[in-house]
Amino acid sequence: MKPTFVALATCAFLAACGGDVFNVEEEDTDSGTDTETDTGTPIDSDRTIPPGTASPSPQVAIFRSEPTSTEDGKQGNGFATGISYxxxxxxxxxxxxxxDGDNTYSRGTAVSSLGPYAVYEADAQFPDTVTQNPINQFTHRAIYGVSTSGNTQFAIVRTGAYVDYGFGGFVYQRDNSVTLPSTGQALFTGNLAGMRDYRGRGGLEYTTADITIAIDFDDFNDATGTRGDAVRGHISNRVIYDTAGNDITSNVLGRINAEENINLTALPNANFVVGPNVMDENGEIVGSINSYYVNSSGDTEVFEEGNYYAILSGDNADEIVGVVVMESTIDPTADSVRETGGFIVYN
Structure with a gap:
């Protein structure tokens, strides 16, 4: 079964998105952590916010990008810059x-959309400048999402052309302000779309899922008087596609089941780790995410682990944009596999 490829209107769904929607290079001056000079009152914790807006506050637009990495196998993280639509x-x-050709990605052919999000692909070949002989290019794909209000956006760029994860990046942003409630709870629902790349072999795949996020604006209480809102998230109905749009979920599960002597019939649901100090006064949310499976001995083990990054938006705090990055070492065909998914959810 192939994903539903819903073509987006020329700019009806992508309204207010012409030009440089992600001007990362120009403003990327943040060290990646909250500082005492930032506007607003960030939570005093050891969490790390991705680089981007140097002085965030509830009253201003905020963007974040994937940090560059020197970690083995991830040296290509955060290299994608100058992202624009x-x-x-x-x-x-x-x-x-x-x-990646001339840096201009066209709308995907075999897969043009993943749910409400658009898919773009770089040129497969590019001519030699002198002889005009074709030069094969690496497989680069981009996923772009913008909310129905036009106030939040994300983009993910990955390639499966390297033995390690390769070069790419992600960006997510809020283009307006936010007014956070001080009491009550809120439930947000929406879709996630992403890409899977491998460490230890090449290959690129698409993913889709449903995602719900709930926020308790009353708790947790923080001793310093800053926000300590509890955030929970649930990713379900996860599907994997190859770059031709074919559902390959059963193939992936089949090789894992054979290797681990288990009987997974679906990809495990992934859940945010609930705890204090995940959201700050600026509406930024950063936390951990895990999924689990039961092994052949009946014990629960980690299937994937990683982090999620998000920003609340709107006068009524009624939408959230974010990115999830999870890794797993259970696939027998590679050292590890990474899923990078973007989402926009609505209250």
């Missing part, structure tokens, strides 16, 4: 990635 031509521009 051209609504007139429905093209996506990405800079700083080798062998």
């Amino acid at each position: 051209d609504s007139q031509n429905d093209t996506f521009t990405v800079d700083n990635l080798g062998f």
